[in-house]
Amino acid sequence: MKIIVTGGAGFIASHIVDAYFKAGHEVVVIDNLTSGFKRNLNPKAKFYKADIRNLGLIEKIFKREQPQIVNHHAALISVVESVGNPVLAFETNVVGTLNLLSAFGKYGKIKGGRFIFASTGGAMYGEFPEIPADERTEVNPLSPYGFSKLLAEKTIEFYSRHFGFSFLNLRYVNVYGPRQNPKGEAGVVAIFIRLMGNGARPTIFGDGTKTRDYLYVDDIVKANLLALRRGRNETINLGWGKEISDQMIFDTIAKELNFPKKPIYAPCRKGEVRRIALDAKRAKKILGWQPKISLKGGIRKTIKAI
Numbered sequence: 001m002k003i004i005v006t007g008g009a010g011f012i013a014s015h016i017v018d019a020y021f022k023a024g025h026e027v028v029v030i031d032n033l034t035s036g037f038k039r040n041l042n043p044k045a046k047f048y049k050a051d052i053r054n055l056g057l058i059e060k061i062f063k064r065e066q067p068q069i070v071n072h073h074a075a076l077i078s079v080v081e082s083v084g085n086p087v088l089a090f091e092t093n094v095v096g097t098l099n100l101l102s103a104f105g106k107y108g109k110i111k112g113g114r115f116i117f118a119s120t121g122g123a124m125y126g127e128f129p130e131i132p133a134d135e136r137t138e139v140n141p142l143s144p145y146g147f148s149k150l151l152a153e154k155t156i157e158f159y160s161r162h163f164g165f166s167f168l169n170l171r172y173v174n175v176y177g178p179r180q181n182p183k184g185e186a187g188v189v190a191i192f193i194r195l196m197g198n199g200a201r202p203t204i205f206g207d208g209t210k211t212r213d214y215l216y217v218d219d220i221v222k223a224n225l226l227a228l229r230r231g232r233n234e235t236i237n238l239g240w241g242k243e244i245s246d247q248m249i250f251d252t253i254a255k256e257l258n259f260p261k262k263p264i265y266a267p268c269r270k271g272e273v274r275r276i277a278l279d280a281k282r283a284k285k286i287l288g289w290q291p292k293i294s295l296k297g298g299i300r301k302t303i304k305a306i
Contacts, residue, residue, distance in 0.1 A: 001228070002026045002109075004065060006052055006100065007073035008045065009036030011180045011187070012118065012172075015217050016071060016224045017042045023225060028065050030058070031074065040179055052096035055103070062103035070104050071224060072097065073118040075149075082145035083271045093148035098155055105163035113165040116227045117156055120149045121171035121237050121278040122212060132213070132241035134279035135171075143271030153235060166232045170223060173239040173278050176298065177217030178305035188249060189214070193303055196259040206268045208247030213239040213277040216298030219291040226287040239278030240291050252299055 003020055007013040008029030014036070020027050021044050029041060032051040041047055046065075050057045052074050075093050076082060082089035097117070104115060125133045126140030141147040153169045160167040180187040182194035195202045215238060223238050250263050268274075283289045293301070 001068045002028065002065065003069040003071055004028045004030060004062070004067040005071045005073065006030045007036060007075065009033060009038060009040045009047075010073060011040070011177075012175055012217060012220055013071070013073035014040035014042070014179060015177070015221050016073070017045055019221045019225055021045070028061075028067065030061060035077070035181065052099055053091055055099045058099045059103045059106065062107040066107055066109055067104070068109045068113045069116065069228060070100060070108070071116045072100055075118070076145070079123060079143045079145045079271050080269055082143050082148065086144035089144045089148045090151070093145070094151045094155060097152040098159075101156060101159040101163075104165065105159060108165070110163055110165040114228075114232075115156055115160060115165060115167045116224065117152065117167065117169045119153055119169045119171045119235070120146060121239060122173050122273060122276050124150060124171060125273075125276065127274060131243060131275060132239065132277040132279040133237070135235055135237055135282055142273055145271070157233075160233065168227045168231050169235040170227065171235065171237045171278065172220065173213035173215055173276070175215050175217055175220050177302050180217075180302075188246070189253070189299065189302060192250060192253050193257070193299075193306060196253055196257050197306070201261050201264050202250065203264045203266050204246045204250060205266050205272070206246065207265060208250070208263070209245055210268065210272070211243035211245050211275045211277065213242060214244050214249075214295055214298070215239060215291055216293040216301065219293055223283065223287060223289045226289050230288065231286045234282070234286055236283045236286055237278040237280045238283055238289070239280050241277050241279050243275060243277045244295060252296060253303075256299060256303055
């Protein structure tokens with residue numbers, strides 16, 4: 001199959017591109033290289049440097065390539081940046097998604113085609129009393145980032161009906177692993193490993209009790225492989241269903257690196273959820289997916305790859 005992967009020079013999607021090639025597919029990458037890197041590109045991939053907000057350019061690419069599947073990872077992913085610049089968040093995550101859907105509907109091979117979307121679970125559900133959250137949990141995003149992803153999901157659902165292709169919205173937790181940018185805001189594991197490996201104290205925003213659910217990138221890749229053929233018109237959580245505190249992340253990395261210092265504690269940032277973990281029972285039922293790589297094992301793999 002011919003697959004267009006947006007954000008394919010980025011952390012998560014570049015691993016997915018590699019796996020798609022290994023599975024025998026033809027892959028076209030669209031990335032504006034704002035947060036992605038050429039070094040992450042698979043040399044077999046046909047690459048277009050393009051911004052998904054540019055409808056005219058996106059339509060030219062789709063008309064030329066006529067994909068059967070779109071795997072959409074290009075996004076503004078920073079919660080903090082979305083709070084400071086919500087217009088950019090909505091232009092990228094909603095309008096950009098709409099442009100891809102429109103181009104796919106016009107020029108893609110939509111008979112049997114599907115649109116796979118990298119959504120968010122961590123920023124989607126907001127604050128709520130029951131953890132882990134499943135797909136029936138009421139959504140209540142606290143940031144423009146989370147809200148923009150919710151609107152993108154609804155846009156995908158509408159246009160899949162309009163044009164006649166299927167979709168899968170995959171709601172991610174915090175993903176970590178090789179190629180994650182240690183200079184970004186969204187990759188706490190990569191940031192901590194880089195700083196602590198250089199002898200510097202990382203900053204924990206809050207008192208260390210804020211929790212997230214974490215998946216090693218290989219487990220996310222597996223879900224995106226399964227999503228090529230399984231499930232139809234579904235929104236699915238991906239996660240362990242386990243809360244991992246910021247302090248636990250620090251302590252695990254510190255032990256692996258023999259880091260003797262304590263972290264710096266700073267006030268929590270606006271728009272961030274205090275606690276989250278995702279129930280992924282539907283992913284097991286629909287996709288046959290469940291995570292395999294433990295936090296300790298994933299951190300060790302990440303450290304070795306850096």
